[in-house]
Amino acid sequence: DAKTTQPPSMDCAEGRAANLPCNHSTISGNEYVYWYRQIHSQGPQYIIHGLKNNETNEMASLIITEDRKSSTLILPHATLRDTAVYYCIVRVRSNDYKLSFGAGTTVTVRA
Amino acid sequence: GAVVSQHPSRVICKSGTSVKIECRSLDFQATTMFWYRQFPKQSLMLMATSNEGSKATYEQGVEKDKFLINHASLTLSTLTVTSAHPEDSSFYICSATDQGRGYTFGSGTRLTVV
Numbered sequence: 001d002a003k004t005t006q007p008p009s010m011d012c013a014e015g016r017a018a019n020l021p022c023n024h025s026t027i028s029g030n031e032y033v034y035w036y037r038q039i040h041s042q043g044p045q046y047i048i049h050g051l052k053n054n055e056t057n058e059m060a061s062l063i064i065t066e067d068r069k070s071s072t073l074i075l076p077h078a079t080l081r082d083t084a085v086y087y088c089i090v091r092v093r094s095n096d097y098k099l100s101f102g103a104g105t106t107v108t109v110r111a
Numbered sequence: 112g113a114v115v116s117q118h119p120s121r122v123i124c125k126s127g128t129s130v131k132i133e134c135r136s137l138d139f140q141a142t143t144m145f146w147y148r149q150f151p152k153q154s155l156m157l158m159a160t161s162n163e164g165s166k167a168t169y170e171q172g173v174e175k176d177k178f179l180i181n182h183a184s185l186t187l188s189t190l191t192v193t194s195a196h197p198e199d200s201s202f203y204i205c206s207a208t209d210q211g212r213g214y215t216f217g218s219g220t221r222l223t224v225v
Contacts, residue, residue, distance in 0.1 A: 038155075043204050043217050044155070045216070046216075097210070097214075099157075101147075101156075
């Protein structure tokens with residue numbers, strides 16, 4: 001299973017872009033990168049996922065390096081409500097569709 | 112978007128009793144459902160995977176006789192914590208997917224065993 005490495009915490013200023021890095025150097029060719037976030041005492045919320053191309057949706061952008069060994073989640077204009085734990089997950093390569101969570105990055109957006 | 116409803120959101124039970132938590136996919140068929148447990152300030156830990164009509168597959172270290180999982184239909188899975196003890200107090204979260212096409216999480220159940 002490909003493991004992910006994220007910084008334990010980061011701060012960012014409200015209104016600025018937040019760039020969240022993730023290393024997944026052992027990722028296999030057909031494994032997707034998923035990003036979820038969890039606001040305190042709630043279930044995880046889907047943000048975005050990708051395979052090898054960069055992706056963008058209404059919440060965020062996902063930049064995946066050409067070698068796929070790392071990726072960056074970009075929140076273009078962080079708000080106080082974006083304060084959460086952000087999880088970068090590589091989907092386990094199997095038929096059981098497991099999603100296993102690492103420690104994540106605690107992001108604190110400050111006014 | 113896909114919605115997963117999890118009930119109850121909070122439950123307090125006495126030590127030795129059993130508690131059932133329900134997880135329903137409201138607008139899609141969940142071929143696979145997952146159950147996670149989360150302790151304070153920790154990440155989600157996968158407990159088990161269940162496929163509709165099949166026995167659940169438990170992660171290493173999770174007692175299958177203590178955490179009974181039933182996935183009898185494509186929209187409902189239940190987790191029963193049997194003979195609950197204070198150390199079972201935790202935040203339990205379910206997730207559902209339709210053959211890996213997206214994953215939707217429930218809002219979680221805060222279990223307190225007294």
